[in-house]
Amino acid sequence: MGNLSPRTVSALLAAGGIVALYIVPNLKYPANPPSVGEPDTIAMRTGFYFLMMLISIAGMVAAIMVRKHLVPLYGGWAASLIGGAGYLVVVVAGAFVLPAINEVPEAFPAVLLWRFRMASLGMQAIMWTTIGLVFGWLTERAMAGSRSYRLRSDLQGSLR
Numbered sequence: 001m002g003n004l005s006p007r008t009v010s011a012l013l014a015a016g017g018i019v020a021l022y023i024v025p026n027l028k029y030p031a032n033p034p035s036v037g038e039p040d041t042i043a044m045r046t047g048f049y050f051l052m053m054l055i056s057i058a059g060m061v062a063a064i065m066v067r068k069h070l071v072p073l074y075g076g077w078a079a080s081l082i083g084g085a086g087y088l089v090v091v092v093a094g095a096f097v098l099p100a101i102n103e104v105p106e107a108f109p110a111v112l113l114w115r116f117r118m119a120s121l122g123m124q125a126i127m128w129t130t131i132g133l134v135f136g137w138l139t140e141r142a143m144a145g146s147r148s149y150r151l152r153s154d155l156q157g158s159l160r
Contacts, residue, residue, distance in 0.1 A: 007136035014132025037103035059090030
């Protein structure tokens with residue numbers, strides 16, 4: 001990841017994780033409260049959710065690889081925008097191809113559904129933030145024990 005610090009890499013991985021593994025699949029197949037939906041379709045709904053997750057992960061990996069190859073040609077900013085646009089094309093196409101599933105009964109209280117979905121988002125945000133912060137801290141601590149990392153950190157500190 002270049003000259004980025006372990007904490008920065010960890011934060012970027014956590015941000016990519018919440019986007020690819022939760023936000024994008026959840027936009028196509030949002031979370032429903034327990035006992036909402038047809039019990040006979042649970043396996044199908046779960047399968048489509050995981051397929052959307054797989055499409056999102058593959059699109060993100062491809063976008064990162066495209067960005068890496070385009071940086072020498074267009075610079076970091078433009079390469080990032082092109083990679084991001086490619087990711088959007090992949091996930092939008094995947095969402096368009098996969099079937100829509102809406103099994104929430106019309107009589108189900110909208111406020112309750114909204115609160116459930118916001119609580120689900122909040123729990124995911126807490127989990128991915130914790131993963132990013134703790135992993136970055138632990139990685140930085142582990143790397144601080146290695147001599148080459150200390151020398152590089154000392155050199156960077158003296159250049160500031």
